[in-house]
Amino acid sequence: MRLTRAFLPTLKETPAEAQIVSHRLMLRAGLIRQTSAGIYAWLPAGWRVLQRVTQIVREEQDRAGAQEVLMPTIQSAELWQRSGRYEDYGKEMLRLKDRHERDMLFGPTNEEMITDIFRGYATSYRDLPRNLYHIQWKFRDEVRPRFGVMRGREFLMKDAYSFDMTVEGAQHSYRQMMLAYLRTFQRMGLKAVPMRADTGPIGGNLSHEFIILAETGESTVFYDSEFESRDWADASLGYDDVPALQGFFDQVTSMYAATEEMHDPAAWEGVPEARRREGKGIEVGHIFYFGQKYSATMGLSVAGPDGANVVPEMGSYGIGVSRLVAALIEANHDDAGIKWPDAVAPWKLAILNLKVGDAACDALCEKLYAAFPDQAVYDDRAERAGVKFNDADLMGFPWQAIIGPRGAAAGKVELKRRMTGERVELSLEDALAKLNA
């Protein structure tokens, strides 16, 4: 993308409404624009990041055996009246009427709908287990939206729903999602810690919030430093290996991690002092086993092997995808701007032509740009060097290729790594090799 043709607007000044760093940077770097309270339009750079985050979430859900569907944003009130939540949900739910005065709503979540859909096809124990997910815009009419997309009213969410014949099966589904979540966040370069959450009336320990560690997070968290060094990618841990997955789960849940509300000082004392970490975090995911709550109320049952009807055990698993974009910035920024991890960057490389019009500079830049047709932003504007440096730092591209008359005359490209600030001067060939490594 050539900046002279791009819609990548950056702001020098911070809009007055932005309080937290991710919100400020998202506005300044031209990722989003507010259109109403808690509702945002995603501009090209923001949209690309959102899509990359979405894709990682999707790949890891698929890998865990979940299947993608897409349910609508608008739902009929009837569905919710059946589960009883139409009344219970309160004002958080945005209610609408269609032209025939039928009661509709903009979905805040999809338990009722997915259960109803699944009910239409599942008749036998052979149809289970299944895990269905979708990535869709939700609307919750927050009393007080704030912090940009961190707590917007409209937000992009991945929500998965599992259906199992038995409690044991549901527990396995739950463990699959826990592993998938840890892998998902790790791929984005984030430290995520599953923390036991309130399970409500069902009890047990099958509800976890996933907290991203970031200094600017809202909630205070306590956790075992073991979480920081774990590598969850280990391919040998398969999703269908029930005992192995249980072993993994037991290990993870045996390590201490709790939000302030769930903090247990006695158990905390049991963590070796050197491994105790207290920090700030942002909730980006929540997994939950809720048994037959919706299968029962929505009338879902299937025939078991013995012919008797069984009401499936269900769980739901959410990731706040749009919130993740903000969380990624909270976890990866400095005074100059965003520092995108490679896995989610809108573009991998920014090519800074420090002297547009200089034959050597132009030629070198064009060559480099041609090598990365969809992964580079080429700053070919007639701007001063300082402007380009600042914009590139602000927008946070993982790599900057700085090309000025001095180096260009010698065929040299200066590569800067945004994350570390490290710089090297290389020939074009070596620079290409390094960027492709």
Place this chain on the structure above:
RNA sequence: CGGGGCGUAGCACAGCCUGGUAGUGCGCCUGCUUUGGGAGCAGGAGGUCGGAGGUUCGAAUCCUCUCGCCCCGACCA
């Protein structure tokens, strides 16, 4: 939902108290100079002062209503 605040150019703001027909900085456009970390000079464009009603010879300014947005608290992916 309780409490507070703010709506004036793309952004950040002044002007309002004490009415006289709108200003500053950044950004934008043109020219010249400059050119490795947000340049200098000169010229220029851009606003139904959130909206409606009222008071007045005259309203950004005073009054009423209304819409929107932000902050603190209670609540949440």
